[in-house]
Structures are given as C-alpha cells and as structure tokens.
Amino acid sequence: MKAPAHISRKRRRTAPLVLCLLLLAALAGFLCGRTPRSILPGVVNTGNETVIQPKDAWQLTLVNAKNPIEGNPQIELTELRNGQAIDSRVYPALQRMMDDARAVGLRPLICSSYRTNEKQTELFQNKVASYLNQGYSVEEATRLAAGWVAAPGTSEHQLGLAVDIVAESYQLLDEQQEQTAEQQWLIENCAAYGFILRYPTDKSDVTGVGYEPWHYRYVGETAANEIMSQGVCLEEYLGATA
Ligand SMILES: [Zn+2]
CATH class of the missing domain: 1.20.5 (Single alpha-helices involved in coiled-coils or other helix-helix interfaces)
Structure with a gap:
C-alpha cells in the first residue's frame, strides 16, 4: 500500500x-x-599500543627494567653545592622545593642525584656482592639486588631527573624515612614543584621497585599533580609496564 x-x-x-x-x-x-x-602529555594512543613520544616530553621519559636508557644521552647538568648534579632543566624547581622546605624549618639533604653508568654499575655490583656474601647464587644475588638497586642502564638517576632526599637527622634509606618531618612535607608538597614520589609502597608490583620514601622524580607540574592526586605511579600514568 x-x-x-x-x-x-x-x-x-x-x-x-x-x-x-x-x-x-x-x-x-x-x-x-x-x-x-x-x-596525556607526550603520549599518543595509536589504537592497540601506546607510544610515548620523547619529543616535547623529556620529563616523562620512562626508565625501568623493561625500558632501559637508549644510547648515551647527553645531559646538561647543573652541579649542586654538595657536589651532586641534576639536569639543568630541573634545577630551578629542585632549588625552590629545597628552599621552601628549609623556610619552614626542615633540613632536607640530597644524598644522591645524577649518576653515570659507571657509578650505577658500581652500586649494583656492590649490592650483588652483599647477597653473594650471604651465600646466594650469582643468579639469585643478581635478582635480589635488582629489587633494591636498578641494574646499570635502568636507573632514572642516570637521566638526571631523580633525587634521593633524606632528613639530615635521619639518613638511613629505609621505610622509617617516611616518618621524618622532611618526608612528610615532601610527599605532601612535591607535586607543586613538579616532582612525584616515584616508588610508592602500594605500587611495587607495578614499578618493580620496593618502597622508597626518599626517591623523587621530576615529571613537570601537570603530570606530578595528576599522578600524586590520582594515586597512580608513572608506569600507570603512561600506560606502560615495568
Ligand atoms: Zn633514588
């Protein structure tokens, strides 16, 4: 019809x-x-895989056991007063964070920052040796050491974007570090300066690194605010794995 x-x-x-x-x-x-x-800044989703673009996102460079440093990056360093050094692009933010912490009566101390590949190798071998001395096999000692000291080429200290900061009154690198007033202030305020607490206690299975309440990584203010407020780690933020 x-x-x-x-x-x-x-x-x-x-x-x-x-x-x-x-x-x-x-x-x-x-x-x-x-x-x-x-x-996400510096990240392009191409469908099935996420490509991290180092261009324009140097501060988001991911380094971990599965993402070793490529080649021999030339880093312009600025030396700190205690002989340590940091990527020059990060220096102003780090200086401001340290100055502001001191202004409220705290005494933070940078005990490690930029490391050469040789320095990282030395630290790693020392850790392996300590496990060998305890009777572990070479294989076991190497595996255990990697949980505490990144193998050469896989430490973001080699990027010049990470700093280990301790309280002057308590300089041991252990979990008690988080109880110090310095760490409490840093954990609360680091994002405002573009830093994140890189290895939180509840993210060890994702980062592949034990809890380090002293290791801060520069990622820029935008990423730092998002990462710290969302309670994610850098791997999760970038959609990558460790
Ligand atoms: Zn560190």
Whole structure:
C-alpha cells in the first residue's frame, strides 16, 4: 500500500537529519573512547599500543627494567653545592622545593642525584656482592639486588631527573624515612614543584621497585599533580609496564 503523500514528504525531509545525528553520535563515541589516553602529555594512543613520544616530553621519559636508557644521552647538568648534579632543566624547581622546605624549618639533604653508568654499575655490583656474601647464587644475588638497586642502564638517576632526599637527622634509606618531618612535607608538597614520589609502597608490583620514601622524580607540574592526586605511579600514568 502506498503511503499517504504527507508521510512520504516528511520521511524525505527527516532522513538526512537522522543520518547526520547518527554520524555525530558515532563520532562522539569514537572520540570519548580515545580521550583518556590521548590527552596525556607526550603520549599518543595509536589504537592497540601506546607510544610515548620523547619529543616535547623529556620529563616523562620512562626508565625501568623493561625500558632501559637508549644510547648515551647527553645531559646538561647543573652541579649542586654538595657536589651532586641534576639536569639543568630541573634545577630551578629542585632549588625552590629545597628552599621552601628549609623556610619552614626542615633540613632536607640530597644524598644522591645524577649518576653515570659507571657509578650505577658500581652500586649494583656492590649490592650483588652483599647477597653473594650471604651465600646466594650469582643468579639469585643478581635478582635480589635488582629489587633494591636498578641494574646499570635502568636507573632514572642516570637521566638526571631523580633525587634521593633524606632528613639530615635521619639518613638511613629505609621505610622509617617516611616518618621524618622532611618526608612528610615532601610527599605532601612535591607535586607543586613538579616532582612525584616515584616508588610508592602500594605500587611495587607495578614499578618493580620496593618502597622508597626518599626517591623523587621530576615529571613537570601537570603530570606530578595528576599522578600524586590520582594515586597512580608513572608506569600507570603512561600506560606502560615495568
Ligand atoms: Zn633514588
């Protein structure tokens, strides 16, 4: 049966509109599905894999056991008063953080920052040796050491973007460090200066590194605020693995 003339006319008029709405809905769905990853600075979601773009995002460079440092990066360093050094681009933020901590009566001490590959090798071998002395096999000693000292090429200290900060009154690198007023202040305030507590206690299975309430990593203020407020680690933030 032929439809009445007025219905046919109405269908002809509404068909393009319905098509447009369907296309808009499909586009919106597509964009929403892609948004969470693609808005991260320096990260591009290409569908199945997430590509971290080092360009324009030097401060988000991921270094861990599965993402070793590539090549021999040339880092412009600024030397600190105690002989330590840090990437020059990070120096102003670090200086401000240290100055502000001291201004409220705290006494933070930078005990380690930039390390050469030789220095990292020495630290790693010392840790392996300590396990060998306890009677572990070479394989076991190497595996255990890697849980505490990053193997050469896999430490972000070699990037010049990480600092170990302790309280002057308590300089041991152990869990008690988090009880010091210095760490409490740093954990609370580091994001405002672009730093994150890199190896939180509840993220060891993701980072592959034990709890280090003294190791701060520069990632820039935007990423630091998001990471610290969301309670994620850098691997999770970048959608990567350790
Ligand atoms: Zn460290």
